[in-house]
Amino acid sequence: MIPALALYGVAKRFGATQILRGVNLAIEPGERHALIGPNGAGKSTLFNLIAGGARPNAGRIDLFGAEITRLAPAAIARRGLARSFQSTSVFGRLSVFDNLRCAALLAERDRLRWWQRFAGSSTVDARASQVLEAVGLGDRARDEAATLSYAEQRALDLGIALAGGAHTLLLDEPTAGMNRAEAARTIELIRETTAGRTLLMIEHDMDAVFAIADRISVLVQGRIIATGAPAAIRADAAVRAAYLGEGFDEGGGA
Incomplete structure (x- = not known):
């Protein structure tokens, strides 16, 4: 099956500062995928590259098998990515x-x-x-x-x-700034309205991540250190050390 969204060796630097260091990621059609990681890991930069707001220094980005690496944001939007x-x-x-x-x-x-x-x-x-x-x-x-x-x-x-x-949505911290009740309603809204669509979401609220995502990727210092089902990511010792931390609640909260 051709991935809905695929990144191959995507790298980005600003001057001498390397932000992304060869990111590889494949998201299947209809999958709801969360991208998590500490502040400064490069998550927003990666979104910007996918949506055409900037171009990578290396690598390739495909949308349903067609390269979009160097297309303008409007052209990418016309191909079905929002x-x-x-x-x-x-x-x-x-x-x-x-x-x-x-x-x-x-x-x-x-x-x-x-x-x-x-x-x-x-x-x-x-x-x-x-x-x-x-x-x-x-x-x-x-x-x-x-x-x-x-x-x-x-x-x-x-x-x-x-x-x-x-058909493909990039959601950048959709529950940020909300109280618990608002966040819960937003999570349910996303679950209902994105059924059948491909979703890539940046989110710091672990309740939202584990409630919505089919798979999770963890970005740390410009590299994806783990990708897997929520249960596997929750149990991954490297992920816990790099991002989730000792305060991560086994019940799903952060």
């Missing part, structure tokens, strides 16, 4: 529904004639409405996105990726 950031990236002055319509319109751009893009399309509206309900924002449809709570804006961020038709 990235969320640690901070929300919604259009604050647009309504929640119109945020989703913009994303749905992008997904339908090749199927609509030019005048349909301006006059509206029942297909676009239907897609936006479906995602609106899926992310639990049906009662906020006409509200400006800026009026949403932080957790609701993160849900809208996810909805924008879904409405845009992405």
Whole structure:
């Protein structure tokens, strides 16, 4: 089976500082994969390379067997990969529904004639409405996105990726800044809405990692030191020493 996302010897340096040191990673279609590691390990840099925000100094990145290493972010997005950031990236002055319509319109751009893009399309509206309900924002449809709570804006961020038709999602710390109840709802939302899609997630909340991920990779000092099922990563002595630490709770928390 061709991996949904594959990295081969990916390296990145800034000046004399080596950030990534030959990262190899293969994620299967439909897999939910978590990338964990200490601050400064290179996780966000790796996301930036995958999404086209920067180029590696060495190595190759493939999306469903096609190389995307040197493509621009927009070209990568058109191939079905969407990235969320640690901070929300919604259009604050647009309504929640119109945020989703913009994303749905992008997904339908090749199927609509030019005048349909301006006059509206029942297909676009239907897609936006479906995602609106899926992310639990049906009662906020006409509200400006800026009026949403932080957790609701993160849900809208996810909805924008879904409405845009992405089959591969990069989520950067999706539960950061949330209280326990908000994080629990977000975890369940991610589990429900990403079913069947490929997911790569950076997350420091171990409850979220072990609740969502099928497999976990551990990045330390620019190298992946372990990849495996959650139970195997939890039991790995090298991982515990390098990242999870003595305070890691056997029950799943951090």
